[in-house]
Amino acid sequence: MALIKPDDYRFMEAISALSYVNPFLPDRIQYEREALGDAFDESKADWNLLGDDPEFHLVNTRKITERAYPLLTTLQKRLAEGVAATGSELKLYEDTALFLIYHHYAQQFKADIIRPKKGRTYDYFNEFLHYWELFFDIDGYDLPEKDEAAHIFACLFQVRRAFLYIFRAIIGRSKVAAHLRAAVWDSIFTHDMQRYRRSFYKRMGDFTTLIIGPTGSGKELVANAIGQSRYIPFDTNSLTFQVDFFKTFFPINLSALPATLVESELFGHRRGAFTGALEDRKGWLEACPAEGTIFIDEIGELDPLIQVKLLRVIQARTFQRLGSTKTLAFKGKIVAATHRDIHADMAAGKFRKDLYYRLCSDIITTPSLYEQMRESPDVLWDLVGYIAKRIAGDENEKLSEDVKSWIKKRIGLAYDWPGNIRELEQCVRNVMIRGAYHPVTETARNPAGKRVDFVLDDVLSLEEMCRLYCRQVYAQAGSYVETARRLKVDRRTVKKYVGAKKEHSRFMENRNRQ
Structure with a gap:
């Protein structure tokens, strides 16, 4: 008789895949769906694109752990009784145990990471070791040895650290930002976390990383x-x-x-290598x-x-x-x-x-701010909120509203932000100190005037007129949905015209040369 029943086997296969998947890739959602079946909650599954703290959206993770824990304890008792098990069953048992242990300590890890302390002692490793022995110290089976516990503890703490640093460093609910988070995760762990756990963790210092992107892009x-x-x-x-x-x-x-x-x-x-080397x-x-x-x-x-x-x-x-x-x-x-x-x-x-x-x-x-906004305009407000919280403390909400109001009324949502996130941060600081921010680009200060000139000069095609008008309404409305409602067109039509910014910029540049 098999140690694991067929339905439980499939469930644990999904957990095993989840344990080693890049959490910022869509594959994670698919494995959660496979694990839970009809119990899968679609509404909050893609927290990578929801924009706020994923801790509030781990509904499916909690459902998986609630089912996995009693299953694992049952299997542990059967193994202690000497029930035969195949190598693949033992591997699923091991991965499920590590999945549960990680999520048991996730909040403790988080507390120690966000409040770092020099020379901190991690006394709860002794409790960790207790769970390790409970699940793995079973005679007669090829399960992880006790001397691996410290390494696995270090790996799990690193996973939690990487998740928090990546999600908090790369702000935004756009797919561009989500892809960047996934790319950084692979840079840390490679695309194969099982190999990383076995041996690559010792070698990653030998690999250099080159980050390419425009100034101010993070x-x-x-x-x-x-x-x-x-x-x-x-x-x-x-x-x-x-x-x-x-x-x-x-x-x-x-x-x-x-x-x-x-x-x-x-x-x-x-000393003495050059003048001044004392x-x-x-x-x-x-x-x-x-x-x-x-x-x-x-x-x-x-x-x-x-x-x-x-x-x-x-x-x-x-x-x-x-x-x-x-x-x-x-x-x-x-x-x-x-x-x-x-x-x-x-x-x-x-x-x-x-x-x-x-x-x-x-x-x-690293993508430009414009690239992120083109796909998801709300990323601008995500970043404003993040910057305001970092520089204004308890006053962040009021400052955030002031900045949003200034951008909508005086700069416009069509602005490129050529200085990227760094320029946006200076915008927030300017509004905080002086109550205003004026981009150096002249066309950003008075875009409407130039647009009127082109209309009067009769140099715009119907397509270009639609584009300009659509962008102007979008700058006031603030979203594709509201713009579509005002213009009585489909949202995809709005996105087509609003998103076609590079072509419009080239047209403006050519016109200025004439």
Whole structure:
């Protein structure tokens, strides 16, 4: 007789898949649906696009754990009685147990992550170890050994940390933002979390990550999410992680440093290496622990000679301080970012191709704010709320309303936000301090005047007139649905005209040249 009944087997197969799936991909929803069948709640399944805290929408997860726990305890008793089990049944039993243990500690993990403390001891590991022994310390079966418990504890804590950092760093309910969250998750764990758990967790520092995107699009937020979500071993004697996770990210903005200091900041120097080097100094490459991440922002600005040295660091994982012949080992991970067209720079000889091919093992592209708004206009208000909360504290709701009102009445919802999230943040700050924000683009200050000129000059086609009028109504209405209602057309028609912004921009540019 089989250990697991057919219906329970299918249920546990879905749990096993859920345990290793990228939570920001649609696959997660499909596995939840397979696990619950008719009990699946569709309304809150895609929390990745709902925009607010997913903790409020984990209805299906709770339903799964409620069914899984009594099933697992029954199977544990049967295994303790010596019932025969196949390898696949034991694997499903193991994955279901780890799924339940993770969700049992999810809130405790979250509390420790959002309120970090230097040298924190994780006393509840002893309770974790109790559950581990309860489910896995059963003679005669190929189940995880006790010495794996610390590693699994570290993995589960890392999973929770990565989820929180990614979801809180990448704001927005658009599919563009959802895809970015999924891409960052894969950058941390790869697309195969089972292999990551077995061995890849030890190797991810060897892979560099290159983040490409326009200025102000959140590249450092992505880098920070990656850097603070790396695997950190757990010490069962001291009940602490080997390093504090919030001390593992080391950002360096090359554009903010004079060229003469960049090399010293990265590699360090010996006393007397150059004028002003009065004492030995560690560089960031030396200060970074094995679990740490060096973030090199604006790597496209790096001097060619330093590009050569950085290439050697990535290739050989070694470097030397300025003025020293002693070879030091770099043990951490490198994440780099640029807003430049790196391929054009390589073609022009400004950026080394061999360095690019060392950096491109993992590439993440951050979208512009316009790209996100084109697909989901509400992302603008999500970001305004997020920024207001961060800079205004308890006054965030009133500030958020003030900013929304100013944008709708004085800037317009058709504005491009060429400075991306960084410009939007300055808009919020300006409204907070001065009660106003005026973009530098002249056409943004008075778009209507230019539109009237084009109409009077008789240079617009019917298609272009529809586009302009539709966008003007949309700027006042604030949503596709309301715009469609006012114009008495289908919402898809509105989206067609409102979304066709790039073509309109090119038309305006050509007209200005005439």
